[in-house]
Amino acid sequence: MNIGELLRSFPELTVTGVTQGAIYALVALGYTLVYGVLRLINFAHSEVFMVGTFAALFTWGLFGLDSNTERPSIGVALLAILAAIVVAAVTSAAVALLIEVTAYRPLRHRNAPPLAFLITAIGASFVLMEVAGSLTVRRPFGVPALLPSKPLFDIGGWAVTPTQVTTVVVAIAMLVGLDYFVQKTRAGRGIRAVAQDPNTAALMGVNKSRVIALVFILGGLMAGVAAVFNDIKTGSTKFNVGFLLGLKAFSAAVLGGIGNLRGAALGGLLLGLIENYASALFGSNWRDFVAFVALIALLMFRPTGLLGESLGRARA
Amino acid sequence: MLLEIDNITLLYGRIQALHGVSLNVGQGEVVALIGANGAGKTTIMRAISGIRPVASGKITFNGEDITKVRADLRVIRGISQSPEGRGVFPGMTVQENLDMGAYTRRDTKEIAADLERVYGLFPRLKERRKQAGGTMSGGEQQMLAVGRALMSRPKLLLLDEPSMGLAPLLIQQIFEIITEISKQGTTILVVEQNAQQALSRADRAYVMETGRIVKEGNGPALLDDPAVREAYLGAA
Ligand SMILES: Nc1ncnc2c1ncn2[C@@H]1O[C@H](COP(=O)(O)OP(=O)(O)OP(=O)(O)O)[C@@H](O)[C@H]1O
Ligand SMILES: [Mg+2]
Numbered sequence: 001m002n003i004g005e006l007l008r009s010f011p012e013l014t015v016t017g018v019t020q021g022a023i024y025a026l027v028a029l030g031y032t033l034v035y036g037v038l039r040l041i042n043f044a045h046s047e048v049f050m051v052g053t054f055a056a057l058f059t060w061g062l063f064g065l066d067s068n069t070e071r072p073s074i075g076v077a078l079l080a081i082l083a084a085i086v087v088a089a090v091t092s093a094a095v096a097l098l099i100e101v102t103a104y105r106p107l108r109h110r111n112a113p114p115l116a117f118l119i120t121a122i123g124a125s126f127v128l129m130e131v132a133g134s135l136t137v138r139r140p141f142g143v144p145a146l147l148p149s150k151p152l153f154d155i156g157g158w159a160v161t162p163t164q165v166t167t168v169v170v171a172i173a174m175l176v177g178l179d180y181f182v183q184k185t186r187a188g189r190g191i192r193a194v195a196q197d198p199n200t201a202a203l204m205g206v207n208k209s210r211v212i213a214l215v216f217i218l219g220g221l222m223a224g225v226a227a228v229f230n231d232i233k234t235g236s237t238k239f240n241v242g243f244l245l246g247l248k249a250f251s252a253a254v255l256g257g258i259g260n261l262r263g264a265a266l267g268g269l270l271l272g273l274i275e276n277y278a279s280a281l282f283g284s285n286w287r288d289f290v291a292f293v294a295l296i297a298l299l300m301f302r303p304t305g306l307l308g309e310s311l312g313r314a315r316a
Numbered sequence: 317m318l319l320e321i322d323n324i325t326l327l328y329g330r331i332q333a334l335h336g337v338s339l340n341v342g343q344g345e346v347v348a349l350i351g352a353n354g355a356g357k358t359t360i361m362r363a364i365s366g367i368r369p370v371a372s373g374k375i376t377f378n379g380e381d382i383t384k385v386r387a388d389l390r391v392i393r394g395i396s397q398s399p400e401g402r403g404v405f406p407g408m409t410v411q412e413n414l415d416m417g418a419y420t421r422r423d424t425k426e427i428a429a430d431l432e433r434v435y436g437l438f439p440r441l442k443e444r445r446k447q448a449g450g451t452m453s454g455g456e457q458q459m460l461a462v463g464r465a466l467m468s469r470p471k472l473l474l475l476d477e478p479s480m481g482l483a484p485l486l487i488q489q490i491f492e493i494i495t496e497i498s499k500q501g502t503t504i505l506v507v508e509q510n511a512q513q514a515l516s517r518a519d520r521a522y523v524m525e526t527g528r529i530v531k532e533g534n535g536p537a538l539l540d541d542p543a544v545r546e547a548y549l550g551a552a
Contacts, residue, residue, distance in 0.1 A: 186419070189412060189415065190419065192405070192407065192408065193408075193416055196405045196406060196407055196408070197403055197405060199367050199399070199403070200399060200403030201416075202366070202367060202386075202387040203365055203367065203387065203391065203396070203399060203403065204388075204391065204417060204419045204420075204468075205388045205389075205391030205419045205420035205468065206388055206416075206419055207386075207388045
C-alpha cells in the first residue's frame with residue numbers, strides 16, 4: 001500500500017476522480033431511470049453510450065477535425081464540443097428508443113417474464129456491439145485534440161484543465177436539468193407515478209408506453225453527453241468502449257441506490273473517486289478490483305444502496 | 317345509461333373471476349355493489365377502468381363501446397377510480413397526488429378551482445398538502461384517494477371501499493361526502509363492505525357472489541331483503 005503516493009497526488013487524484021465520476025454519473029442515470037420505471041436492468045445501455053462516442057467523432061469529422069489535426073482555437077473547440085454534445089445526445093437517445101421499441105416493447109405486449117427481458121437486454125447489447133465491431137473493423141479511433149491541455153490554474157497542486165472543468169460543468173447542468181424535469185414538470189410527475197405504482201398511474205390517465213419511451217430517451221441523452229466527454233478524456237474510442245464503462249456506471253447506480261436519480265449521481269462521483277485513490281494506493285492494476293470490493297462491502301451494510309431505492313420515493 | 321356492462325367474463329390466468337356479469341349505471345345515479353370477500357367486486361372495477369382486460373362481453377360508456385379502450389384513455393372519456401388499497405403515490409406530496417388526479421387536464425384555472433373544492437370537502441388534506449402521501453395515516457390516504465379521483469372531473473366515479481380503515485365518525489362523514497359529490501352532478505358506482513350505509517344511500521344496488529350478480533334492486537328495498545340482511549348486515 002502506497003500511502004505516500006496517495007497523499008502526494010491527492011489533489012490530482014481528486015480532480016480526475018470527480019471528472020471520471022461525472023461521466024459515470026451521466027451513464028448511471030440511464031440505468032436508474034429505466035430500472036425505476038420497468039424494474040429492468042437495461043444492459044444494452046452500454047451500447048447506447050458506445051454509439052454516442054462514435055457520433056461525437058463523426059461530428060468532429062464534419063468540423064474537419066481528426067486525431068491528426070492541430071488543436072483548433074478555443075472558440076472552435078467549444079463549438080465543436082457543443083455540436084458533438086447535441087449530435088451524440090440525439091443519436092444515443094434514438095438508439096435507446098430503438099432498443100425499447102424493437103426489443104422490449106414486444107415482450108411487454110406478450111407479458112414475458114422478467115428473465116426474458118434480461119436475456120433480451122444482454123442479447124441487444126451484444127448485437128449492437130458486434131455490429132459496431134464489424135462496421136469499424138474492431139479498430140480504435142483517435143479523438144482530435146480540442147481544448148488546451150494546460151491547466152486553467154494550479155494552486156498548491158490543485159490543477160484543473162479546461163477539459164475537466166467543461167466535463168464537470170456540463171454534467172452538473174445535465175443532472176440539475178434532469179432532476180428539475182422529473183421533480184417539477186407534468187411529464188416528470190408521470191414518470192414518478194409509473195415508477196411508484198404503474199396501475200394507479202394508468203388510473204390517473206398516464207400513458208405507460210409513452211412514459212417508458214421517455215425514460216429511454218432521457219437515459220440516451222445523458223449517455224450521449226457522457227460519450228462526448230469520455231472521448232475527450234480518453235483520447236480514443238472503440239466498438240467495445242461501453243462494456244467496462246457500462247458495467248461501472250451500472251455499479252454506480254447500484255451504489256447510490258438503483259432507481260434513485262440523485263443516488264446515481266452520488267454513486268458515480270464516489271466510484272470515480274474510489275477508483276482513482278485505489279490506483280494510487282495499490283497500483284492501477286488494482287483499481288477495478290478495489291472499486292468492486294468497495295461496492296460489495298457497501299451493499300452488505302446498505303443493501304438498497306446509499307440513498308435507497310425508487311424514483312421519487314426517497315425525495316431527498 | 318351512462319355505463320352498461322353486458323355479460324363480461326374476466327380471467328386471472330386460469331382463475332375465472334367474473335362469470336358473465338351485467339350491470340348498469342344511469343346518469344346521476346349512485347349505485348352500490350356489495351358482496352362477500354372475493355366475490356369479484358374489485359375485479360369489476362378493474363374491468364371498468366381498463367386495468368384488466370375482459371375475456372368476453374362488452375362495456376359501453378356514454379354510448380360508446382370502450383371494451384378495448386386503454387385504461388389511460390378511459391380517464392379522458394370520464395371514468396375515474398379510487399382504487400382498493402387507495403393507491404396513493406407514496407413519494408409524492410398530498411398536493412402532487414391531487415395534481416396526478418388532474419393529469420389528463422390542461423385547464424389550469426379550472427384545476428385550481430377543483431383543488432379548492434377537494435380541499436373544501438377534505439380540510440385535512442389542505443393542512444397536510446406538503447406531506448408525503450406515504451406518511452399519511454390510512455384514513456387520510458383514503459380521503460386523498462377519493463379527492464384525487466375527483467380531480468379528473470369524472471362523469472363516472474368508481475369508489476372501491478371508500479370507508480375501509482376509517483373510524484365510525486369518518487365513515488359517516490365519507491358517505492355524506494359521497495352524497496354531496498353526487499348532488500354536485502357526478503355519477504357514482506361504489507363498492508362497500510359497509511352495506512348498511514351503502515344501501516341506505518344508493519339509488520340502486522347489486523349483490524355479488526363468486527363472480528356473478530345474484531340480486532339487484534333499489535337500495536332501501538335490498539336493505540329490507542331478509543337474505544341480504546342475513547348475509548351482509550349480520551342480522552337474523
Ligand atoms: N391479481 C389476481 N390474480 C389472481 N387472482 C386474483 C387477482 N385479483 C383477484 N383475484 C381473485 O379473484 C377473485 C375476486 O377478487 P376481487 O378482488 O375482485 O374480490 P372482492 O369482491 O373485491 O373482495 P374483497 O371484498 O375482499 O375486496 C378472488 O377469488 C381473488 O382471489
Ligand atoms: Mg375488493
